[in-house]
Amino acid sequence: MPLFARSLFKAPWGRLKDSEAMNVWLGMVVLLTVIWSLKAGVKPGLAFHLLGATVFTLTCGPHLAFVGLCLVLLGVTLNGAAGTLAYATNALLLAGVGVGVAYLFHRLASRFLPPHFFVYIFVNGFLGAAFSAISVGFAATVFLSLSGAYTWEYLVSDYFPYFMLLGFSEAWLSGMLITLFVVYRPNWVATFDDSRYLANK
Template sequence: MNLPAAFFPLWVQWSTLLAALGLLGWAASRVRWRGLDHVALNAWLGACVLTMAMWMMKGGLKPGLSFHLLGAAILTLMMGHWLALLALAIVLAGVTAYGAGDWLALGLNFWLMAVLPVTLVSTVLRLTQRLLPPNLFIYVFVGAFLAGGASLFATGLAGIAVLGMAGAYPWDELLSEALPFYFLLSWSEAFTSGLIMAILIVYRPRWVATFDDSRYLDDNSDPGA
């Protein structure tokens, strides 16, 4: 979903853009750049390119109602919260530069397609780490599969709400024609996120910043139990 600028007043376009730039500056300040693994960093840059290509392979009904995989869960689990926001900003800027978006709507799209899904996935990850056992299956199924699907559906639902409140399309049209597509696509997002993260933690765990071998793979059971 890449919302056109024409649907929104100028003050919404500029306020969301300035707020997005402020958040990106804060995100950049929270990243420990000197401590980044150069191997993982190369993998993350490659993930940005692949995500950009995935966003370009889309279908759509009307302007603002496009359907494509999001990849936010994969980027969040690979990079962590702050780097994932920066990565999705790069992806969104690249897609916009290609001509698939409006620069004035960049801020609004960033909040919908980056901040919302990344925050949701990060929150699910923290809750599973706090409330559930340190189990590899839980990490993949809840943190990647379920959170990945939920992130896309939440983004689609938020986009529909924004379009409806802006008066871009009638509510009944949005709910009957667009919402079912996002629901169905969320299962593809869930499967893709879960599969890719399962492969990465098996073959390239060094690329996954949120995966800790000592937490998920070590035998923490009490031998005297």
């Protein structure tokens, strides 16, 4: 493996072999590319799909999650499901905001809440995923309104409320996957530490 790739995967996944870390990371990129291709929309530019940013962030760390989601968006864009000229904007809104909110939520929970297994699962996996999806929806609503694509009134009444429902779906899926990963493959989850969340409990 090239030195760059080795250093890239050693930083967040020091406990894993490089080949296993790369397989997990690439597998998540492929899986999310399929999930992002399954979307619904009400009007041009107003599409909805599951995000997966929280699972990616908790599993790989924020840096690899952002790079991975940008690759997911690149695959979706090359497949014709997203506008080529809007790639940078979509990457900032979907990958940047999604990963940023998920990681901020994780850091705040680690700092202010007790280090308990169920706190990690429910706060990071469920609540963090919901807030991440809703934050992406709010950021997209503000951007579309400021760009003049749609009016603020229309977006708030007919676009943003769907992200509240999407947040519930995102929370359920992300929480389930993080629970399975932590129980059966805890070494895949870079932000989970056995000594912190399980020792002396």
